[in-house]
Amino acid sequence: MSETTIEAQAEQTENTQESEEQSRLKIEDAVLKYFQNKEMAKERNEENKLLFEELEQLFENMEEDELIIPLPNGDNAVLTPKFREREVLDVEALADEMEVPKDELKTPFDFCAFTAKGKLTPDMITRHTSIERDVKLRIGKRKASTRKRKRR
Structure with a gap:
């Protein structure tokens, strides 16, 4: 083999190794970012759960059947109680x-x-059958409309 062919093969091997190393670094970065995002989502979900529990307690003290709160994006947040009855056998x-x-x-x-x-x-x-009544808070978003609704 000629010297230029050997050099070309060595250079190609070196380029391949560099490319593989760059790919590996990109994968490592992506995996790291993936798990960081997953951890942040978990923390947000825990925070939302605590906020929802707080909202339930605050809403219990209110006398309204529905509470509509305007959101910054133009939609409305709607809080409504959800009643559930079920028969329970003792x-x-x-x-x-x-x-x-x-x-x-x-x-x-x-x-x-x-x-x-x-x-x-x-x-x-x-x-020996009794009726249990549960009230859960339901929160959702609704597009703002022209109909008149109770506002806070």
Whole structure:
């Protein structure tokens, strides 16, 4: 081989190594930035969670059904209560009345078996069922419109 060919190959190998090293450095920088962003997002989410809890407490003390707050970008922030009702069966009290261990009333099959035996009646279930009401705060953005709404 000629001397120029060997030099050209050596230069090409050197360029390839430099290119690989630059690529590796770019990857390292991108990975570092990725995890930094992820950490910042996690911190923001934690902060937003605390802010939301504070908003819930403050909104509880207000008498309004809906609160609309104008945002700097022209949209409105809308805070509304969300009501949820659900029926809850007091399994412990039902088990006490039936004189069976609470563990025997876990699955729908268990309830069917006791109903078939005549140990469980719909009236018993009705007596031990109560309604739980939860109020959660709902916060969202709404485009500003020309309709009149309550303002703060």
